[in-house]
Amino acid sequence: MERIGPIMLIEGPNKSSKVPYSRSLYLDCADKVLIDSGADPKSLLQIEKENGIQLIMNTHYHPDHTSHNYLFPNAEKLINPIEYETAQSIEGIARANGVYQEWGPKGVETWKQNLPSRWVKSLGQLTGTYEYEKEYNFSGIKVQFLHSPGHTSGLSCPYFPDLGVVFAGDYDMTSFGPWYNGTDGDIDDFIRSGKRLLELDANTYITGHQKGVFTKEEFAVAMETYLAIINQRDEKIERYVAQGLSFEELTSIGIFYPKRTLDNGILKTWERTGIRKHLHRLGLTVPELSRVYTNAK
Ligand SMILES: [Zn+2]
Structure with missing residues (x-):
């Protein structure tokens, strides 16, 4: 198991490469703290x-x-203060994932039937919230949960100032590129938060998926390539809009996800929500047949 000082990196299968797994951190100290629980369950139980x-x-x-x-079941489980309420109801999660916006109440019903029960159970066990930016001290290990909106509105990136370590989580530097496709995601926030991570006094960046550990220099180079994918998506979408495509056509090409995967309900949902964000950012509108449900409660 890889270690950075008192921080142990716990992997998911295949380098934590993708959903439903991610890398977890374990703070090896008297407080026995786990950050994120997406690693291989066998390793976590060990x-x-x-x-x-x-x-x-x-x-x-x-x-x-x-x-x-x-x-x-006996551990205290805290999440960021913005997402605690969202996580309390399946309805809240459906809205944050764009399921309600794209398909309305019927879509939410279908989506509910395919929800992994361990996720629902895990969210149901959350016991409270931590504070953003506050310096926590776990048996001498100092850590701040930096508010890093964009991927979701509440994402936190744990920063260990004394160790010069950042857990960049879903700033994962994968070739897929930035993910901000929930209705709680925001492209401009994503860029801003990414840049903030680079301004920290840190020399070790740990991502939640794939490669894992980057020096600051490596992370900066990777970030440039990673954020550039946002502009490439803009350019592609602009080109297709100029050709006169409708929203249905535009969301069947595969701008975010490979075309062949777009018959999967949730990926199609995120293809639509993602393209909607880019259209909004570009100030473009396209003909659309389907109705958009507003997220207001
Ligand atoms: Zn995520």
């Missing part, structure tokens, strides 16, 4: 057996970061 897990801090509510909370 840690629990050997070291104990008393407190779980979730960076955000997505399933690949929270789904194994339920394995530790």
